[in-house]
Amino acid sequence: MKIIDILNRNEMSLSFEVFPPKVETSFDNVLSAAGKIAMLRPSFMSVTYGAGGGTSEYTLRLSKEIEQKYGVPMLAHLTCISSDKATVHDRIADLKSNGISNIMALRGDIPADMADVDRTKLDYHYAVELIHEIKAAFPDCCIGAACYPEIHPESRNQRDDLRHLKEKVDAGVDFLTTQMVFDNNLFFNFLYKIRDMGITVPVLPGIMPITKANQVERAIKLSGSYMPVRFRTIVDRFGTDDAAMMQAGIAYATDQIIDLYANGITNVHVYSMNKPEVAEGISNNLSSILGREFA
Numbered sequence: 001m002k003i004i005d006i007l008n009r010n011e012m013s014l015s016f017e018v019f020p021p022k023v024e025t026s027f028d029n030v031l032s033a034a035g036k037i038a039m040l041r042p043s044f045m046s047v048t049y050g051a052g053g054g055t056s057e058y059t060l061r062l063s064k065e066i067e068q069k070y071g072v073p074m075l076a077h078l079t080c081i082s083s084d085k086a087t088v089h090d091r092i093a094d095l096k097s098n099g100i101s102n103i104m105a106l107r108g109d110i111p112a113d114m115a116d117v118d119r120t121k122l123d124y125h126y127a128v129e130l131i132h133e134i135k136a137a138f139p140d141c142c143i144g145a146a147c148y149p150e151i152h153p154e155s156r157n158q159r160d161d162l163r164h165l166k167e168k169v170d171a172g173v174d175f176l177t178t179q180m181v182f183d184n185n186l187f188f189n190f191l192y193k194i195r196d197m198g199i200t201v202p203v204l205p206g207i208m209p210i211t212k213a214n215q216v217e218r219a220i221k222l223s224g225s226y227m228p229v230r231f232r233t234i235v236d237r238f239g240t241d242d243a244a245m246m247q248a249g250i251a252y253a254t255d256q257i258i259d260l261y262a263n264g265i266t267n268v269h270v271y272s273m274n275k276p277e278v279a280e281g282i283s284n285n286l287s288s289i290l291g292r293e294f295a
C-alpha cells in the first residue's frame with residue numbers, strides 16, 4: 001500500500017521507525033524488535049538506510065519481512081551520496097521487484113572517510129537527483145523526503161534551505177518527514193512558511209522519545225534540534241533513574257503528539273529506535289484518542 005494513500009485519509013495516523021542491523025548476527029534480534037512494533041499495527045513503519053550504505057541489504061530484508069508477515073505498509077529509506085549510479089539503480093530495482101512501493105529518498109550524511117573527497121566528482125550531490133531517478137525508474141513509487149524545521153545544518157539560511165526543499169517536492173515527492181522536533185511551535189512555524197511557499201504535500205513531524213539521559217547530547221549533535229528547558233528539566237530530575245526516565249520520555253513524546261493532533265496535524269512519525277516498549281507505551285497512551293486498543 002502506498003503511504004500517501006494512508007496520509008490522505010484525513011484520519012489520525014501514527015507510524016514508527018526502526019533501523020536495520022549492521023551485521024548478520026544481529027538480524028534476528030532486530031527483526032524480533034521490529035515485529036513487536038508491527039504487532040501494534042501502526043499506520044506504517046520506516047526502515048532507515050545505514051550511513052555509507054553499509055546496511056542496505058538489511059533495509060530491504062527487514063522491510064520485506066515485516067510487510068509480508070504483519071501486513072504493515074513499509075517505507076524503505078535509500079541514500080545516494082556515498083554510492084555510484086549503478087548501485088543506486090540496483091537498489092531501486094531490488095525494492096521494486098520485492099514489492100516495496102514506498103521509498104524515503106535521501107542524500108545521506110557525508111561519511112567521515114569522504115570528508116576530503118572532491119564532491120564535484122561524485123555521482124550524487126543532493127537528494128533531488130535521487131528523487132528524479134526514482135521517478136524515472138519506478139514511476140508508481142510513493143516517495144518521501146526529509147525536511148528541517150530548524151534548518152539543515154549545512155544550509156547558510158532558511159531561505160536557501162526552503163528553496164531546495166521546494167525543488168525536491170517539485171521533483172515528485174509525495175510527503176515530507178521532519179528532522180526530530182522537541183518543540184511543536186518550531187514545527188508549526190515551519191509548516192506555515194512552507195505552505196506559504198506552495199508546498200502542499202503532507203508533512204509528518206518526527207517525534208523522538210528520549211528515554212535515556214545519554215541520548216540527549218547525541219540527539220542534539222545529530223540533529224541540531226532545540227531541546228526546550230521543560231525537557232532538560234525532566235532529564236536533570238529523572239536522568240539517573242532508568243525506569244523514571246523511560247516513563248517521563250514516553251510521557252513527553254505523548255504530550256507532543258496529543259498537542260499536534262489537537263492542532264489539526266493528522267500524521268505523526270515516531271523515531272522508536274527498535275524499542276517496542278517505547279512504541280507500545282506511546283500507542284497505549286493514545287488508544288482512546290486513536291480509537292483503538294494496542295496491547
Ligand code: FAD
Pocket residue numbers: 047048049050051052077078079105106107108109110125126127128145146147152153154155160161162164165168177178179180206
Ligand atoms: P538534501 O535534500 O540533498 O539537502 C542537503 C543539504 O543540501 C541541505 O542543506 C540543502 O539545503 C542543500 N541543498 C539541496 N539541494 C541543493 C542544491 N541544488 N544546491 C545547493 N544546496 C542544496 N540518513 C541516513 O544515512 N539514513 C537514513 O535512513 C536517514 N533517514 C532520515 C530521515 C529523516 C526524516 C531525516 C530528517 C533525516 C534522515 N537522514 C538519514 C539524515 C539525512 O541523510 C541527512 O540529514 C543529510 O545530511 C541530508 O539529507 P537530505 O536528503 O535532507 O539532503
